[in-house]
Amino acid sequence: MKYGDEASIMRALDIDSWRNLSKDKIVKFAAMMPDMDKEVALKIIEQFPEFRLFAADSVGAxxxxxxxxxxxxxxxxxxxxxxxxxxxxxxxxxxxxxxxxxxxxxxxxxxxxxxxxxxxxxxxxxxxxxxxxxxxxxxxxxxxxxxxxxxxxxxxxxxxxxxxxxxxxxxxx
Structure with a gap:
């Protein structure tokens, strides 16, 4: 796995908090998922309970x-x-x-x-x-x-x- 922890993923996305994950960074994050440790990916995904609302807001905008x-x-x-x-x-x-x-x-x-x-x-x-x-x-x-x-x-x-x-x-x- 290329990304074994949250810190390495955050560095790759150039963010210091998951709250700073912009719309364009979400797409990059999704592309990185195959290279992530499964448990780390699950832990990160669990921090996005409002992702569906975010996507709907993006499409609405x-x-x-x-x-x-x-x-x-x-x-x-x-x-x-x-x-x-x-x-x-x-x-x-x-x-x-x-x-x-x-x-x-x-x-x-x-x-x-x-x-x-x-x-x-x-x-x-x-x-x-x-x-x-x-x-x-x-x-x-x-x-x-x-x-x-x-x-x-x-x-x-x-x-x-x-x-x-x-x-x-x-x-x-």
Missing amino acids: MEKAHSATISANRDSQENVHKAYQDIRLILAGELKDENLTWEQKQHIYGLLMETGEKDNETHVGTQRSLGSWLKNVGTVVGLSVLAGVVFVGGRMLLETRDGTESNTDTVDT
Whole structure:
């Protein structure tokens, strides 16, 4: 075993108390569990009776942050779209000037097309950003769930190996 006592685990996590175990350190702790002495791991896990609440709070905070990001992004996207729409209205008004040459009208048509393309690029970029953000949130939520499974599964495994092992290894013939 790489970690035979609580002190070595705390040093590896760079904490001086289990109360200082942050969200990112919980994931690291879960990854370290296979290298821990079973009794030490069980003793540490027993100090986390509120882990389920911690995981639920973490997911709730991520959901709240996601909602706020979506809302802020929607407002920003609407502002950009409105600005491009205003520019196109102004350019369309300029096209009504009878004194414009064909070249000037072509230039305005080009500007109209350019604003439409930039408006679309902004939309596509926003969608990519949101997709990336959602993927990151999914990863964090997945890791939180994984950490919970490791905690619960590790505890069950330790309890099973500590004496309540079933006889499923034998095969009746």
